[in-house]
Amino acid sequence: MNALLKHRLTWPVLALVLLLLLNQVFRADFLSVRLQDGHLYGSLIDILRNGAPTILIALGMTLVIASRGIDLSVGAVAAIAGAVSCTYIYTSPDPSSLQTAAVAVALAVVAGLVLGLWNGFLVSVVGIQPIIATLVLMTAGRGLAQLVTDGQIISVSNDSYQSIGAGFVLGLPISILIAAAAFLAAGLLTRRTALGTLIEAVGINPVASRLAGLNARTITMAVYVFSGLCAAVAGLMISSNVTAADANNAGLYIEMDAILAVVIGGTSLAGGRYSLVGTLIGALIIQTLTTTVYTLGIPPEVTLVFKALVVIIVCLLQSSRARTLLKQRRRPVTATSDVKVAI
């Protein structure tokens, strides 16, 4: 029992369950999932579907934060990806074919990889602090997206493209399946190989890990490229869900949601330890929180206040200073260190 209480995923899971139960209290059919026209429907499915872009971006963000970095540009990258793909479909001779959609997706993915490479280059080769390096793209990125769309909101009608964000396969939304595949791939790649440990090593001490023979530069580069890729795919989901590219508002504040999800999931912002499952739960908590606000009939814009409160509470819980203060109050004498080494 004590071990369960101390497990770092216990509290996030508990929070998620409580939120879901709260919704169930206010809306009796909240937890029910029904099959209709061969698709699964229900609030839980909606949470997963609407949360898919956040989950994806938070995945990339987790690895970046584990390497003691941060990627503020993900929202802008998502907007650029949507802008690139929608503009390609809009201007292509055959805007509704599967082939056009495939090329559009490929272009957006390449854009995401290139932008991730750019961030990685600034951080690992030029040596700029991650917050600042990615701030450049955050500032310029939406301008670039508007440059691509020529300042317009580009609407497209392409069924194959629309299915990325709104389609169903085997009764499940495609966006969930993409997010799940990315989650599994990231999990296998980093936890079944040494890669995850290497990323954590770079996060704990880049210099020491380089001296120990790690190619810290390549690893740093790789996490930003992965983050760019995740952001691009999330951008595809967002734009395909509304079948339009909105350079100004697509993915606005999603970097904040992603960072929040990562922090809630127990990944330390100081780098060096991360939990992909925690991030997944964190992202679900945020999406459920948004849904709860709707359920309770509070104006949706007020969600920001709740998010802010969650960030503050979670950070306070994570802060070793706050823990020490709490402990001192409970038992005056304490010798245990709060530093956990987790892999």
Next chain:
Amino acid sequence: MSVVTRTPAPLNRTRISLLEGKARYAPTLATVGLFLAMFAAGAVMYPGFLSGQVFLNLLVDNTFLIVLAVGMTFVILTGGIDLSVGSVVALSMMIAAALLQAGWNPVAVIALVLLTGATFGLLMGLVIQVFEIQPFIVTLAGLFLARGLCYVISVDSITVTDPFFTAMAQARIPLGGRMFISPGVVIALLVVALAFYVLHQTRFGRTVYAIGGGESSALLMGLAVPRTKVLVYGISGLCSAVAGVLFSFYSLSGYSLAATGLELDAIAAVVVGGTLLTGGYGYVLGSLAGVLILGIVQTFISYEGTLSSWWTRIVIGALLLAFILLQKLFSRKVTVT
């Protein structure tokens, strides 16, 4: 600025040696030089660009950004960052608009708005200092909170019809030769002058620089590090509130979505103005020059006519990058020989 030694020494030992002595003015001088060059280029390219009023309009249109950049300079000098400023501007505008609509006295409204902004900043500073959480994440929460509170006040935009505010919006102070400035410019320049005095002539200002140069050294020197670190966020919050009032004078309304992304402009202005993001080096006058550069970019784009507004963001991003690289060059690690 005298001490640059840091505890985990070997790599940092001579970190900023290229910025010692007179060379520490270099980034700021580069900014002023760039501004003059851009103004000269504009004068050559466009008829009517070379006029006092074009220059004064840079001030008139950017009063709120000047004040924001001043507050941000304090924070960045200590090595911190404040992402909440744009939202606090919007919150100040919303509070002002809502209270004026309810028939409050404008002076009381302004006093309350300034108090709210300062308190908001101080609270964030306290959380940062007491709980040792990164400034970035705390002010991010502040960004959410302030923006959310805007929506709590009203989702719709509120128009300001108060006679004092409209008078301030329309007032023009003639400078002779058909040139004029707005009262907001006077306030903004007063804020800059005050900040200049505080940073260079007071013990508090020296402590701000010392913290940026090396927090542990500052602490070991017996400086009031915790108090100063909390206060800089209070100053930034207060500046955001002043900027909110100035923005209200400018736009005569309160709107929850106002000033989104303004924090990026403020940070960009400070960096372009030559303040080192790692703290310890920089001048508030440089930040003023930084704001003028962002303003002249906008003026260029409106003069050019064929360029669309989104080029502003791209150019600001490029400038930001260029100046970060310049900083990197100036502060690169040099081995002692």
